[in-house]
Amino acid sequence: MALTHAYHLDFPELQQEINGYPLTYLDSAASSLMPESVIETINQYHRTAHANVHRGVHTLSQTATDDYELTRDRVQALIGAAQREEIIFTYGATDSINLVAQTWGKVHLSKGDAILITEMEHHANIVPWQQIAQEKGCVIHKVPITQKGEIDQDAYQRLLAQEPVKVVALIHASNALGTVNPVKEMITQAHDQGAIVMLDGAQSAPHFTVDMQDLDCDFYSFSAHKLCGPTGFGILYGKMEHLESMPPFRGGGSMIEHVAIESSTYQRPPLRFEPGTPAIAAGIGFGAAIDYMMDIGMETIASIEHELLIEAQSRLEKLPKTTIIGSPSERIAVLPLHFEGIHPYDMGMFLDRRGVAVRTGHHCAQPLIEYYQLPGTVRCSLTFYNTVEDIDRFISAIEEGLEFFS
Numbered sequence: 001m002a003l004t005h006a007y008h009l010d011f012p013e014l015q016q017e018i019n020g021y022p023l024t025y026l027d028s029a030a031s032s033l034m035p036e037s038v039i040e041t042i043n044q045y046h047r048t049a050h051a052n053v054h055r056g057v058h059t060l061s062q063t064a065t066d067d068y069e070l071t072r073d074r075v076q077a078l079i080g081a082a083q084r085e086e087i088i089f090t091y092g093a094t095d096s097i098n099l100v101a102q103t104w105g106k107v108h109l110s111k112g113d114a115i116l117i118t119e120m121e122h123h124a125n126i127v128p129w130q131q132i133a134q135e136k137g138c139v140i141h142k143v144p145i146t147q148k149g150e151i152d153q154d155a156y157q158r159l160l161a162q163e164p165v166k167v168v169a170l171i172h173a174s175n176a177l178g179t180v181n182p183v184k185e186m187i188t189q190a191h192d193q194g195a196i197v198m199l200d201g202a203q204s205a206p207h208f209t210v211d212m213q214d215l216d217c218d219f220y221s222f223s224a225h226k227l228c229g230p231t232g233f234g235i236l237y238g239k240m241e242h243l244e245s246m247p248p249f250r251g252g253g254s255m256i257e258h259v260a261i262e263s264s265t266y267q268r269p270p271l272r273f274e275p276g277t278p279a280i281a282a283g284i285g286f287g288a289a290i291d292y293m294m295d296i297g298m299e300t301i302a303s304i305e306h307e308l309l310i311e312a313q314s315r316l317e318k319l320p321k322t323t324i325i326g327s328p329s330e331r332i333a334v335l336p337l338h339f340e341g342i343h344p345y346d347m348g349m350f351l352d353r354r355g356v357a358v359r360t361g362h363h364c365a366q367p368l369i370e371y372y373q374l375p376g377t378v379r380c381s382l383t384f385y386n387t388v389e390d391i392d393r394f395i396s397a398i399e400e401g402l403e404f405f406s
């Protein structure tokens with residue numbers, strides 16, 4: 001039984017009380033916690049090899065560079081990229097998408113081109129496209145969703161066929177609904193019409209196996225802090241043919257081949273996109289996080305999370321005044337909740353008084369929340385280090401909350 005595990009014991013943060021109650025952490029979709037091994041790896045870097053990368057001949061700098069660059073190999077293995085050079089280190093998923101919009105977009109978009117953005121995108125895969133669209137005179141079309149919380153596939157195909165579409169901004173798994181989209185088919189359809197796909201993997205990379213060869217997406221982005229790693233570090237995967245066509249995003253040291261006062265030439269990817277001193281400790285820590293997750297195995301993680309989802313869902317469905325938003329055919333362990341007559345913020349605050357951490361609000365997905373005409377939701381997001389006891393405590397706290405607000 002996948003639910004009897006001891007992974008929660010690896011996370012120091014979980015061994016504490018909040019407001020006099022054992023911490024019930026149900027907000028891993030916002031940021032997952034870090035296991036001891038990751039914290040220790042980051043400590044070790046600071047204690048023994050806190051040196052700059054890619055520039056020193058001395059031993060400490062070499063050690064830091066080797067450890068930092070090892071993370072690129074681990075990411076390549078995690079997502080099945082064809083080459084390690086297709087992995088760009090960024091400051092997070094948001095930074096990754098901005099990089100694509102501002103560099104690929106700068107070269108390949110022109111007036112009148114269409115960009116399709118689904119109604120369930122996170123703001124990170126909306127706003128950068130609006131910015132470049134404004135600059136270039138492109139048009140943006142919304143790909144609508146259905147009440148079930150799925151992308152309307154007929155509308156998607158219609159929009160692809162009607163317009164000279166250049167880019168599809170597509171979320172792999174929704175942070176607000178949990179929906180896992182049929183991205184493989186959607187990517188093929190986009191390619192058939194000559195469009196590229198910016199796949200937002202912030203909520204897929206942490207939860208199940210993703211394979212760039214199989215998905216064939218053009219770009220894929222995610223953040224370390226949602227995969228048991230530190231904040232301030234993220235990944236952009238891009239097909240080499242695209243990366244080579246892109247100018248640098250930011251300029252500075254390390255990304256150049258030669259600099260004269262009048263002009264410069266640039267390194268090949270990935271260094272072309274990585275100017276200045278990066279978040280070295282975070283990068284090395286993320287390597288340890290990938291090791292930790294791959295040791296457990298993405299399939300084991302997916303299966304624990306699926307069992308937790310089924311358990312939480314069936315318990316929540318029995319509660320009065322409680323609605324789970326959306327009923328997609330495939331979903332990660334994310335459950336958006338609406339409590340009749342209770343503002344999400346009030347319920348979130350009440351749960352916090354019981355030691356339960358959930359996120360409330362629009363989850364950086366305002367178009368989606370507006371579609372459902374809600375003031376926001378209370379989002380329960382479960383991950384592999386959650387337990388049935390977490391669900392027990394969550395349900396009891398909601399029951400108390402329903403009573404309190406009645």
Ligand SMILES: Cc1ncc(COP(=O)(O)O)c(C=O)c1O
Nearest residue numbers: 092093094122124175202203223
């Ligand atoms: C689906 C999705 N995309 C993008 C992001 C942005 O990630 P970050 O804030 O780490 O850049 C998030 C973060 O919540 C997300 O859930």
